[in-house]
Amino acid sequence: MPIGFQELIDLYYQNLYRYALSISGSRENAWDLTQETFLIWARKGSTIRSDKATKSWLYTTLYREFLKLSKRNSRVVALEDQSMCYESLSDEEDPLPHFEAEGVMNLLMELKLEYRKVVTLYYLESYSFKEISKILDIPIGTVMSRLARGKDVLRRKLRNENEPNNIIAYKNLERASGDE
Amino acid sequence: MNKVEAKLVLSNYTLGEAPVEDPRFDAALKIAEADPELTAWWNRAKENDAVIQGRLRSFEPPSDLRAALGASMENASKKRNFRRTFTRYLALAASLVVVTGIYFQFIVDRSDEYTGPLVDRAFNYSFDEPRLKYFNKDTTKITDWLGDQNFDLPPQLPPRFLAQEGIGCRPLNWSDSKVAIICVDAEVVYHLFVAKGEEFEEVNLSDTFEYEKRKAGWTVSKWESQGHVFVLTAKASQERMESMLAEYSP
Numbered sequence: 120m121p122i123g124f125q126e127l128i129d130l131y132y133q134n135l136y137r138y139a140l141s142i143s144g145s146r147e148n149a150w151d152l153t154q155e156t157f158l159i160w161a162r163k164g165s166t167i168r169s170d171k172a173t174k175s176w177l178y179t180t181l182y183r184e185f186l187k188l189s190k191r192n193s194r195v196v197a198l199e200d201q202s203m204c205y206e207s208l209s210d211e212e213d214p215l216p217h218f219e220a221e222g223v224m225n226l227l228m229e230l231k232l233e234y235r236k237v238v239t240l241y242y243l244e245s246y247s248f249k250e251i252s253k254i255l256d257i258p259i260g261t262v263m264s265r266l267a268r269g270k271d272v273l274r275r276k277l278r279n280e281n282e283p284n285n286i287i288a289y290k291n292l293e294r295a296s297g298d299e
Numbered sequence: 300m301n302k303v304e305a306k307l308v309l310s311n312y313t314l315g316e317a318p319v320e321d322p323r324f325d326a327a328l329k330i331a332e333a334d335p336e337l338t339a340w341w342n343r344a345k346e347n348d349a350v351i352q353g354r355l356r357s358f359e360p361p362s363d364l365r366a367a368l369g370a371s372m373e374n375a376s377k378k379r380n381f382r383r384t385f386t387r388y389l390a391l392a393a394s395l396v397v398v399t400g401i402y403f404q405f406i407v408d409r410s411d412e413y414t415g416p417l418v419d420r421a422f423n424y425s426f427d428e429p430r431l432k433y434f435n436k437d438t439t440k441i442t443d444w445l446g447d448q449n450f451d452l453p454p455q456l457p458p459r460f461l462a463q464e465g466i467g468c469r470p471l472n473w474s475d476s477k478v479a480i481i482c483v484d485a486e487v488v489y490h491l492f493v494a495k496g497e498e499f500e501e502v503n504l505s506d507t508f509e510y511e512k513r514k515a516g517w518t519v520s521k522w523e524s525q526g527h528v529f530v531l532t533a534k535a536s537q538e539r540m541e542s543m544l545a546e547y548s549p
Contacts, residue, residue, distance in 0.1 A: 124369060125369050128368045128369055128372070132360065132364060132365060132368055134356070137360065140358075150364060153368065154371055157368050158375050160372070161373075161375035162375050162378075215347050215350055215351070218354055219354070220354045220357040220358040222354075223351060223354040223355050223358070224355065224358045227355070241314065242314070242352045242355045242356075243356065245314040245315035247318065248311050263308075266310075266311055267307050267310045267311060271310070
């Protein structure tokens with residue numbers, strides 16, 4: 120039996136809103152995107168059975184709605200980070216300083232959009248890069264690169280560190296990973 | 300894979316369970332197992348990511364969002380149900396229209412609308428596409444069916460006509476006289492009308508084929524045989540109709 124509306128909302132609306140806020144950078148847009156995603160579910164009367172597939176469908180739909188919104192607002196985001204280069208990862212020597220949820224969200228929203236899209240899905244749902252690749256419809260290698268880079272930048276921001284300037288080529292590994 | 304690349308791969312696996320059958324992860328893990336520094340880094344990365352995940356998941360959405368979502372989804376669902384019900388009734392109505400159309404097109408015998416001498420009536424009826432009652436590709440079954448309907452067919456019918464692929468037939472009641480129409484498919488549809496001669500005495504037919512050219516490339520042939528009158532119509536030339544009647548003598 121497909122789950123009821125309220126149960127569906129209770130299960131997913133919080134993380135969906137968090138994701139919408141992360142990628143849109145606006146509480147108003149995050150509200151609209153979350154609402155539109157559930158409305159599409161209600162209108163289409165989806166027959167998706169499994170919880171996993173339902174969650175994935177909701178994120179995919181929300182992301183597509185975000186792309187439409189971006190297009191309408193003429194805020195088409197140029198793809199970045201296509202150079203297949205990767206900066207060295209932070210050493211993780213120290214534990215992270217204490218931050219409230221609001222603070223982490225604010226720092227997350229300071230990341231470039233291409234990182235935010237990937238990093239937020241990773242933290243909110245512990246999605247693998249393969250699942251993130253499917254939801255965002257981007258190659259796995261790109262997800263890996265952006266995830267590692269985005270997470271590193273976020274950690275540096277949490278530690279109030281400067282971003283590194285030593286670049287390490289990531290081309291070979293990226294190619295080896297393939298797009299699957 | 301070197302240490303930097305291994306670090307990069309492991310950084311993608313700091314939350315959740317380790318992947319199964321992932322060669323890149325396996326290779327990176329192997330390097331980490333031989334490198335305490337890398338292992339320590341990965342453990343710290345997992346701890347730090349768990350902290351970030353916890354903080355992010357504790358970010359509170361607006362308090363009134365949940366109620367608003369519930370209300371809007373219920374509303375959308377009601378509209379969808381209304382549209383679905385409306386669509387069903389619309390489909391039902393459309394089906395009725397189609398069925399009614401088929402009924403009037405193929406089932407209702409409108410042959411009484413055709414009047415005049417038998418030959419003209421047969422031609423006009425053929426020209427407007429006759430409504431048949433029994434359909435079969437086998438002409439033997441068509442003639443058998445007419446026999447079952449107490450229609451007295453003559454023993455001899457044009458053999459080439461009977462050798463064609465059957466379409467169907469219908470017994471007609473024209474001016475209180477029984478007329479059978481048999482249709483076959485020979486690239487064009489041939490219509491053979493058969494009636495008892497005594498019921499159409501006003502039709503003066505001979506026991507030889509007579510041909511008439513009609514409008515739009517149609518040809519009509521008529522003859523009398525075995526106490527029956529015959530009218531054959533088709534959108535075909537006289538030559539083709541003669542060919543259809545070959546091997547048959549009235």
